[in-house]
Amino acid sequence: xxxxxxxxxxxxxxxxxxxxxxxxxxxxxxxxxxxxxxxxxxxxxxxxxxxxxxxxxxxxxxxxxxxxxxxxxxxxxxxxxxxxxxxxxxxxxxxxxxxxxxxxxxxxxxxxxxxxxxxxxxxxxxxxxxxxxxxxxxxxxxxxxxxxxxxxxxxxxxxxxxxxxxxxxxxxxxxxxxxxxxxxxxxxxxxxxxxxxxxxxxxxxxxxxxxxxxxxxxxxxxxxxxxxxxxxxxxxxxxxxxxxxxxxxxxxxxxxxxxxxxxxxxxxxxxxxxxxxxxxxxxxxxxxxxxxxxxxxxxxxxxxxxxxxxxxxxxxxxxxxxxxxxxxxxxxxxxxxxxxxxx
Amino acid sequence: xxxxxxxxxxxxxxxxxxxxxxxxxxxxxxxxxxxxxxxxxxxxxxxxxxxxxxxxxxxxxxxxxxxxxxxxxxxxxxxxxxxxxxxxxxxxxxxxxxxxxxxxxxxxxxxxxxxxxxxxxxxxxxxxxxxxxxxxxxxxxxxxxxxxxxxxxxxxxxxxxxxxxxxxxxxxxxxxxxxxxxxxxxxxxxxxxxxxxxxxxxxxxxxxxxxxxxxxxxxxxxxxxxxxxxxxxxxxxxxxxxxxxxxxxxxxxxxxxxxxxxxxxxxxxxxxxxxxxxxxxxxxxxxxxxxxxxxxxxxxxxxxxxxxxxxxxxxxxxxxxxxxxxxxxxxxxxxxxxxxxxx
Numbered sequence: 001x002x003x004x005x006x007x008x009x010x011x012x013x014x015x016x017x018x019x020x021x022x023x024x025x026x027x028x029x030x031x032x033x034x035x036x037x038x039x040x041x042x043x044x045x046x047x048x049x050x051x052x053x054x055x056x057x058x059x060x061x062x063x064x065x066x067x068x069x070x071x072x073x074x075x076x077x078x079x080x081x082x083x084x085x086x087x088x089x090x091x092x093x094x095x096x097x098x099x100x101x102x103x104x105x106x107x108x109x110x111x112x113x114x115x116x117x118x119x120x121x122x123x124x125x126x127x128x129x130x131x132x133x134x135x136x137x138x139x140x141x142x143x144x145x146x147x148x149x150x151x152x153x154x155x156x157x158x159x160x161x162x163x164x165x166x167x168x169x170x171x172x173x174x175x176x177x178x179x180x181x182x183x184x185x186x187x188x189x190x191x192x193x194x195x196x197x198x199x200x201x202x203x204x205x206x207x208x209x210x211x212x213x214x215x216x217x218x219x220x221x222x223x224x225x226x227x228x229x230x231x232x233x234x235x236x237x238x239x240x241x242x243x244x245x246x247x248x249x250x251x252x253x254x255x256x257x258x259x260x261x262x263x264x265x266x267x268x269x270x271x272x273x274x275x276x277x278x279x280x281x282x283x284x285x286x287x288x289x290x291x292x293x294x295x296x297x298x299x300x301x302x303x304x305x306x307x308x309x310x311x312x313x314x315x316x317x318x319x320x321x322x323x324x325x326x327x328x329x330x331x332x333x334x335x336x337x338x339x340x341x342x343x
Numbered sequence: 344x345x346x347x348x349x350x351x352x353x354x355x356x357x358x359x360x361x362x363x364x365x366x367x368x369x370x371x372x373x374x375x376x377x378x379x380x381x382x383x384x385x386x387x388x389x390x391x392x393x394x395x396x397x398x399x400x401x402x403x404x405x406x407x408x409x410x411x412x413x414x415x416x417x418x419x420x421x422x423x424x425x426x427x428x429x430x431x432x433x434x435x436x437x438x439x440x441x442x443x444x445x446x447x448x449x450x451x452x453x454x455x456x457x458x459x460x461x462x463x464x465x466x467x468x469x470x471x472x473x474x475x476x477x478x479x480x481x482x483x484x485x486x487x488x489x490x491x492x493x494x495x496x497x498x499x500x501x502x503x504x505x506x507x508x509x510x511x512x513x514x515x516x517x518x519x520x521x522x523x524x525x526x527x528x529x530x531x532x533x534x535x536x537x538x539x540x541x542x543x544x545x546x547x548x549x550x551x552x553x554x555x556x557x558x559x560x561x562x563x564x565x566x567x568x569x570x571x572x573x574x575x576x577x578x579x580x581x582x583x584x585x586x587x588x589x590x591x592x593x594x595x596x597x598x599x600x601x602x603x604x605x606x607x608x609x610x611x612x613x614x615x616x617x618x619x620x621x622x623x624x625x626x627x628x629x630x631x632x633x634x635x636x637x638x639x640x641x642x643x644x645x646x647x648x649x650x651x652x653x654x655x656x657x658x659x660x661x662x663x664x665x666x667x668x669x670x671x672x673x674x675x676x677x678x679x680x681x682x683x684x685x686x
Contacts, residue, residue, distance in 0.1 A: 273539055
């Protein structure tokens, strides 16, 4: 399979996307890989695999690479002899955060009819917005942590300590734990800097967290082992950043069969049907034995490769949702024209 | 102001978008208008204003028009002398349904940095999905009709008669009123043909309906008069279709000052802040004196021109949300490389 990996993007997570792509270059080395970099000005570049290191991007030498343009069915590269098409079977959307996870890339690829692994438009917007995620979980009969939505207000009904999160950013950006009233103003300022809608959730001391990844394959839904991530009070950006370069398989969490089954059940409910085409990771909390959805990562760091035994086989086997064809017959325009006595 | 009107799209509402565009050609005749047609195969065409009639599209002669390509900042048209840019200040997104209202066009225009009137990505996905609309209304403290969500099931807990709606289509496509158990199977088949998630709502006989349109302008939020639409049992596709060619101003609904104030308050709550940049129409029900949101039309038929006294002035004065600039500094890649002893 020829797989094109798309990374970068005009996103706060631009740099960790580069780290994810470099990690997958090694992890998926048995596939024919092409690399497409989207810079912060929305220009696509074809990156030679030998140039896939941090320096190419941090020093800006990627700008010497060939520029790619979107066209129906793929990407083309201008040359002196006209233009040639980039050759691939599908694209893996590995742009974390804005562009990749906010429906932009999904829209471009659907518009230009390009096969891709990644969340579709509605799945993107829904999981990019933490409030919409809660509404979606509710519709799937999966519980979440209780919450309050602030849009402009500077007070909360929830008791201290609580967590403040911008509704539409990933990777813990703008997130604060607020332990007392004195800390509130600063935390609100930081969060409102990134979003005009904030979510407040009670901070649950010592909550157990479990991660499960999975995807729909041609042989049905495949789920990863369950990981209990190591954590500080919560993952800050630096720590989470290093997380994107993981490639060693991790050990399965030591939990009861009942809890394992509950976690897999919750994942299955969340995945179906809107995430088909994407490999996602769900982060769950367990409070008093009850599984609560914390977050959906529709493009997890390095695609959660470390949670699967045969990651390459899984990527090759992901099933993409069928494209809905809408054909216009101009029946109504004909009807109106006939009614007016015109042919 | 040079305004480009974008219409068509790979949408079940392709034809009514053409009707909307023809209607606005007359209504906005004092502006400098350009017309961009998106055909069902996702090719953009520049349509000469003199060709803006039903025949151009129903007979397929639009294919002789110049093809336009997206580029950073706008559209370009190939010519023998290279390529030239289409000249406009902003685009009015007039594609109803898929493409226009499902975040595709919003994504393309944001990606290519094109100023446009129309719903943004999150506003699009949210109002395109009737279940997400209910969740959003809840977050804005606006009530809606009670409901049940079906995804695959063929039974409802709601008493007959009820309405079945696909969650993600406009213009009453796939919608049925089910009065008795015998009618259920057929109605479910029709609705599941269009979507895998359905909404069931109690059918409220003789419910009062009121429509309000509005937009954020440079002088604050401007709202239209309140209309009580004439209706059959409910608007079917044919009837709604003819609705898209309306251009005569309508009379204001004869309602109490209190109700008027409640409707305007509900509209204001729904509009802010995610619909900035769009001119939307909200359709409300009033049940036992209580205002319930029925539907948000983020690109209403012929832009609801018939609800405003000075529609042209309004279109000229719509304020567009500021673009959020994300600049990448490569701090983290530098940090990692320093940690590894590299420059």
